[in-house]
Amino acid sequence: MTKVDLAAKVAAEADLTKKDAEKAVAAMLSGITEALKSGDKVSLVGFGTFEAKQRSARVCRNPRTGEPTQVPATVAPVFKAGKALKDAVAK
Secondary structure (H helix, E strand, C coil), rough: CCCCHHHHHHHHHHHHHHHEEEEEEHHHHHHHHHHHCCCCCCCCEECEEEEEECCCCCCEECCCCCEEEEEEEEEEEEEEECCCHHHHHCC
16 A cells, blocks of 8 residues: 555545545654654554664674675664554454
8 A cells, every 4th residue: 555545545534635635644644754753752552653763883794795894873763563453454
């Protein structure tokens, strides 16, 4: 499912125009992105939690040459599914 498909589904279920639904989906994604940028956690009860986690620097190996390579520390977005989402997908 793409963002356009999601907006179409929102439009159908919420009785909105596709344009309004696209704006709503874009605003939600933008809100989540801004919250993660500022270090906040976004919890959607029953759906899941988005957060930014710090990954420490580490040494990896180049698979082609076997030479060790330093990978710098970074911040990565992660999503943890909530119980309701896990149960819905598992059935």
